[in-house]
Every structure is written in C-alpha cells, then in structure tokens.
Amino acid sequence: NIRKSIAEYLTLEGISTELAENGLSAQRMLLNGVYDAAVIDLKMPGLTGMELLTWLKEEGPSLPVIMISAFGEVRDAVEAMKLGALDYLVKPFNPEELLIKLRRAGEERRRAAAAIILDSRISAEPVFTGTGSPRLRDLETLIRKAAPTDSTILITGESGTGKEVYAKRIHALSARSAGPFIPINIGGMPGDLLESELFGYERGAFTGADRRKEGLAEVAAGGTLFLDEIGDMAMPLQVKILRLLQERRIQHLGGLKQVPVDVRILAATNRDLEVRVREGAFREDLFYRLNVIRVSLPPLRERREDIPGLVRHLTALLCGRLKKKVDGLTGEALAALMSYSFPGNIRELENMLERAIILTEGKTLGPADFSLPGTGEKQEEPRGKGAKTDMQQTMKEIEKEAIIKALYRREGNRTAAADDLGISRRTLFNKIKEYGIDEF
Structure with a gap:
C-alpha cells in the first residue's frame, strides 16, 4: 500500500x-x-x-x-x-x-x-587552542578524547574561565555537532521558571499555561543540553536532573507520561561540588552522575604564558565584530597585561580589550589604553638617567620571561615565537637584543 x-x-x-x-x-x-x-x-x-x-x-x-x-x-x-x-x-x-x-x-x-539559543558574546567564538601552556595542551587532548563520546562532562573553573566556550567546543567536536546546542543558566532563574523551561509543561499546568510547551531538554534532541552553574540548583530539581541522566526521560509539569529525550548533558560550575555535597546542598548521587569526565579550567593567573596568544586571538575576533582595525599591542602593554592577576579571568581580559579597541584612536594599543594599576593614565617620564619605577622593572622581567618561554616552546624558531607572542619578528629581535637573551 x-x-x-x-x-x-x-x-x-x-x-x-x-x-x-x-x-x-x-x-x-x-x-x-x-x-x-x-x-x-x-x-x-x-x-x-x-x-x-x-x-x-x-x-x-x-x-x-x-x-x-x-x-x-x-x-x-x-x-x-x-x-x-x-x-x-x-x-x-x-x-x-x-x-x-x-x-x-x-x-x-x-x-x-x-x-x-540566545545571541552570545564574542566569547562564544572558537576557543583559543594555539600552542600555549602545558595545561592548555593537556586540556585540548582531554577534550578531543571525551568529545566524540556521549558521556556526561562536568566543566569546573572560576567565573570567566570560558566554561561555556569549552562546552561549545566539546559539542562541535562531537557526533552531535549537527544538532542544537542549548544552554540554560541555572543560577539566573527562579526554581519554578527553571523547571518549566527545562522540562516543559502541559496545558493548564499553572495559571497562564494556555497550551502545551516543550522543554529545552526536548528542544535539544539530537544535540547537547548545557546546564551552566549547576552548583546553584535547588534540591527538588536535582532529583529530576538525576532521573534525566539515568533514564533519558522527563515529565512535563502537569503531565503524567514519561517523555523520552535524546540529548547529551554537559554541566558547569564555579563551585566546589564536593564541598556542596558535604554541606548537604548537593546530592551525592547526582554529583557522581555528572562527574563522569571532569574538565578543570585553570584561572588565567596560573597560565600567564597563554596571555599573548589569547590577546592576539581575542583582538582579531573583537576587531571583526567592532569593525575596527588594530594591529596589536605594544610590548609594554602586553607586559602590563601579563603582570595583572585577572580576577575575572578571560572574560575580564576580553572586556578590557573590547574597551581599549573601542576607545583607541591609534592602530596599536599601549599601556594607557588599559585601566590597570599604574597604566590607566599616561605616566610622567622618570627623571634622571636610567631611573625606572618598580612597576616598569617588573613588566620588563615578565616580558623577558614570556619571550624565553615562547622561544623554548618553538625550539628557537623566532618567527613562530613572535607569532605566539603577537608581535613582529623585528620587535622580537630587538627585545632579544635588549634583554641579552642569547641561549637560543
């Protein structure tokens, strides 16, 4: 028939x-x-x-x-x-x-x-994966091994370390890359609203529910559901997330039937979930279900050698977005950034670069373009031959260390090292001469 x-x-x-x-x-x-x-x-x-x-x-x-x-x-x-x-x-x-x-x-x-999927910021662009710190290379290796599987991945790290960026990268490298990537911010919603958004509802489930609505767990079918800030989830909802992970089924608010869902779960948190478990604020069984593979993102202050590459990567993305052309940073500006602790991590670096690119009238960003201690305003030139402030001396030491590390990683290849540092080969040659770096 x-x-x-x-x-x-x-x-x-x-x-x-x-x-x-x-x-x-x-x-x-x-x-x-x-x-x-x-x-x-x-x-x-x-x-x-x-x-x-x-x-x-x-x-x-x-x-x-x-x-x-x-x-x-x-x-x-x-x-x-x-x-x-x-x-x-x-x-x-x-x-x-x-x-x-x-x-x-x-x-x-x-x-x-x-x-x-809400319009995301520039951070949602492809993550910087250039040659960098050993921790960054190890992270990339782990992600490439874990991404093709359907295993649940827990991404941990301080605010601003790029947890959603890495979640999107995992999705892009997975067999589900053609499907949707649906992020939901657990900490940004009241519990009742979060439950209805995540699991959907039937008509008449509550006042204003005039028709049936699919939950995001269903919308993400064939793709990835990213639960951001899961450490802030209320206990009653944790039970439903546990059922979703165990059975791959959900139940609409006001519904009786179990709805099957085909979705991969990625979760992220800036909290220590093991501490939350001991405090009784997070279910131990849910923690173990989430913690199949853990991706721990280090804070930027612990991988300063990645800053030059990140600066180059973010500057290119921001210039494209803002329709402005900036050739790069001066050595002094880069050294100033490398001496800063970045409590807001990559997000703070990105915001700092965005502000500098918008406000600059030149083609190269200098220390005065960044609101950093000792660099927010143009400094008076020191008086007396050879006089230097402690800040200037510190920046030079950091800059020298960054150059040595880049040359070491690139086995003395100055062109490649200059590219990693985001400076020209001529500038690198002058810096090598200035700092007396001769072991390469």
Missing part, C-alpha cells in the same frame, strides 16, 4: 521511518517516541488527520507536520495549514516531492531550535 511504498522509498534515501496503521496508533507512537516530523493522511480510521493535528498542536510533541489529502480534500488541507501544518500533498504524488518537503521540515526544525 501507499504507506509501505513511501517508507521503502524514504529508507532508500536515508530517512528512518515508522508506520502507524491509524490515527490512534499514531497518537500512541508520538507519545512514546521521538520523531523529527510526521506525515499524516487526512482520512484515517479511529482518529482523523485533522483531529490528530489538533491534538499535536495543543497537547502532543512539537514537530513539523505534512498532510496528505485526496483531490477533493484540498480545502481541508489548507485548513490544516492554518492549524499549524507545515505543508500538504495531494494524492497521487511523486515520493520525491515528499522527500523535498521532509528535508524542508528538518531545516525548519533546526531553525526553530537555533532561534531558542
């Missing part, structure tokens, strides 16, 4: 299909399975196509629907589109027409999922 013929054709085209013999059977399948689209005939026994479509739009899972009608039912098909069907086909039709419409339906679904 027509159902089997269509299924065989779509299977040959690489689309997995399941068949329902009537409307009630289709309703049961839609309640218990996860589908990317539905092809519904207007005339079906038990539950008509229009009734099934109405149920889908009011109570069932949210997915694109293509209606099939006979020639005399075109008016009903148009009404179906008004109810929310994506498209319709009139029998008899070429299976290739259906294939085209299904591919369009898949694109619509991906677009709808992408629309939920």
